[in-house]
Amino acid sequence: MHTALFIITGAVMRKLLLGMAALIALVRPAVSADMRAPSYKASRPLLAIWGWSGCYLGGHLVFTKGVMVSRVAWAAGPRRWTRALQEADLPDDSPTAVEAEGRQVMLYRHRGSLYAIDNICSHAGGLLSRGIVADLTVTCPLHGSRFALTDGCVSRGPASQPQPVLPTRIRNGWIEVRGSRPAPRRPVNGRTQP
Numbered sequence: 001m002h003t004a005l006f007i008i009t010g011a012v013m014r015k016l017l018l019g020m021a022a023l024i025a026l027v028r029p030a031v032s033a034d035m036r037a038p039s040y041k042a043s044r045p046l047l048a049i050w051g052w053s054g055c056y057l058g059g060h061l062v063f064t065k066g067v068m069v070s071r072v073a074w075a076a077g078p079r080r081w082t083r084a085l086q087e088a089d090l091p092d093d094s095p096t097a098v099e100a101e102g103r104q105v106m107l108y109r110h111r112g113s114l115y116a117i118d119n120i121c122s123h124a125g126g127l128l129s130r131g132i133v134a135d136l137t138v139t140c141p142l143h144g145s146r147f148a149l150t151d152g153c154v155s156r157g158p159a160s161q162p163q164p165v166l167p168t169r170i171r172n173g174w175i176e177v178r179g180s181r182p183a184p185r186r187p188v189n190g191r192t193q194p
């Protein structure tokens, strides 16, 4: 019940925001045309700032946050094997959120096999650990995208980008994860090897 309400509220909010953005985009040219009148000369710089701030905000959201592109497009760490959770603390068949060097990860164990997938949904940032897992596929609680735990592939949208999966291992009773980008090799003669 709560999950359904959350999904509906999220979808309505998104539509409202998109509607407001479209309305502003429609109104701005009209305001701009009006401002060309000589009596509004002093207001023209303000209009220019308005326009450029919109460009900045859009660029920031897309290129820094990955909004509507992939919220995990730049997720890479941890650079080395990092302890995420004690093995004994992970229940079977229960999505569990952990953090490893600042990266949010969802752990899942099924019949002795361990899976780790980025916990931030690539679509709009929903927490996958709050979703339902069935047949090794997790359903995002926000808009219902489905991702395979084995390789992160999208089996149902609206997400269009796969979800990064992380390698796992167990060492000394700890579940360790590592990002897909390995750490550089140790420096040799003062230089870092790629």
Ligand code: FES
Residues within 6 Å of the ligand: 121, 122, 123, 124, 125, 126, 140, 141, 142, 143, 144, 145, 157, 158, 159
């Ligand atoms: S946030 Fe939209 S499907 Fe996950």
